Amino acid sequence: MAFSFFSNYFLTIDIGFKLIKVLQIRKKENDAIEVVNFGIGNTPKDCIKNGAIKNKGRVIDEIKRLMQDNNITAKEAKIVMSGTNIITRIIMIDDVPEDEVGDKVMREIESFMPINIDEHSVDYKILDYVYKGGMKKRRIFVTAVKKSIISSYVDILNSLNLKPISVDTPANSIAKLFHKEIRLREMDDRIRVQRNQKFDSGTVAVLDFGSETTIVNILKNKVIEFNRVILIGSSNIDKEIFEKIITDKLKIDFAEQYKKKYGIVLKRDFNNDLEWNCSETSKVVVNEIIKNINICFDFYTARCGGEKITKILITGGGSQLPNLREYLESIFKVPCYETNSIDIPGVEFSVNLDINRINYLTNALGIAL
Known part of the structure; x- marks a missing residue:
């Protein structure tokens, strides 16, 4: 707006x-x-x-x-x-003249999205054309927000x-x-090898790790094609550590401190049980988020006509969890980068x-x- x-x-x-x-x-x-x-x-x-x-x-x-x-x-x-409270969908409409697309989207939208048109502000972007059943269709990315x-x-x-x-x-x-020509910043040997490639080519997942939510955005060649909100965030890690690790209930602030200090441990130190226990507890929440991200990825490829994710960018306060980038990379098997790894x-x-x-x-x- x-x-x-x-x-x-x-x-x-x-x-x-x-x-x-x-x-x-x-x-x-x-x-x-x-x-x-x-x-x-x-x-x-x-x-x-x-x-x-x-x-x-x-x-x-x-x-x-x-x-x-x-x-x-x-x-x-x-x-x-x-x-x-923001609803996004990819819908397909019959190919119509350019000046009729808006009316066609508004007529079709209530079949695809659980909204009252009169109560929502609706925006849309034309993504591309596809053929379905021999018929030419337009793929439309639609966003609806309550007025x-x-x-x-x-x-x-x-x-x-x-x-x-x-x-x-x-x-x-x-x-x-991502409308900009983003490139990787030369920060370490891993990135230096890939320095000359454009970061935003291919299909990129931008994962925004917030306190209460994790937002999954997928862009193909710099155009956003998918957006979903997962109702799990980094504060859920605090709650899990507080319930499983901290015995003194007056020390609730320790939960966030432990999360930020230990994060996800990639190699166990058998002389530090607290570090390992906090890491394993954090991974319970992170693994649940990953499960939901995978559901989003599968939905994008199976139902939205999307392609396989080629790289991941993590952002948001929750992305500061120590070793989160490395852990995600080991799970998704694609290169994963933090926001401070890119030049805009x-x-x-x-x-x-x-x-x-x-x-x-x-x-x-x-x-x-």
Whole structure:
């Protein structure tokens, strides 16, 4: 949902279940952008449910604090919605003239998606053509969001005295990010061998590991073709460690500390049982997420006409789990990379900023483009 033209300085805001990310962006020549400042803060507890903002006042207060603490002063903003209440589907329609596609999609959509058209804002992108039963069909990627959800995010911007530029979805922010000619950054020998190949060629899965959810995005030749939300996230690891490992119930904060310290252990140290037990407990949750990711991959290839995944990019706060990348690579048998392994042409950071936190900023960066 887009609004009007905007100046060279603007904000992007990503309100997640656990963290709020606010970026100040400067638009440069040739559609390049510079991240001038950014702030990351905690989302107030119980303020977001199913993508809807339940306590706007507390969310607004935290965004104000981030803006003040990080000298973020722009007056126009783009905002990305949480993903749990966003419905996406690939549908097929008969080939019709270009000016009839919109009407055809709207007529067909209620057969494919469990929504009330009057209550939802619907967007679609034409992917390609396929032949089914000898008939030429158009494959269409459709996104539907409740109008009331969109309004709640616009209200946030209005309450901050920010002029709304757009309200966007995580899937669309990923699509915008990958519209660039992304290449691998030369960070280690494994990547150096593949340095000259374009990262975004072929079929790429972008896995966004959040606190409460894991979002699966699949792009083919830079075009998003699949998006699903798995209702398991990194906070489930905290809960599992707390229930299985920590005997002192007053030390609940230790669960997250153990997760971040030990992650997934690739080789057991028989002198450190705590490390191994935390790792095995973490793997219970990670394996459940992997099972659901595999279901998404299978659905994409079997039901959406997709092709086999050729590489994986992991992002989000949960992607910081130690050795997660290596573990995923061993399971999926395809190259797996973290967000800080890629170069995004046209995206610059001011020299004083910590770009190692880019894993947390993917959605906020994407909607800036």
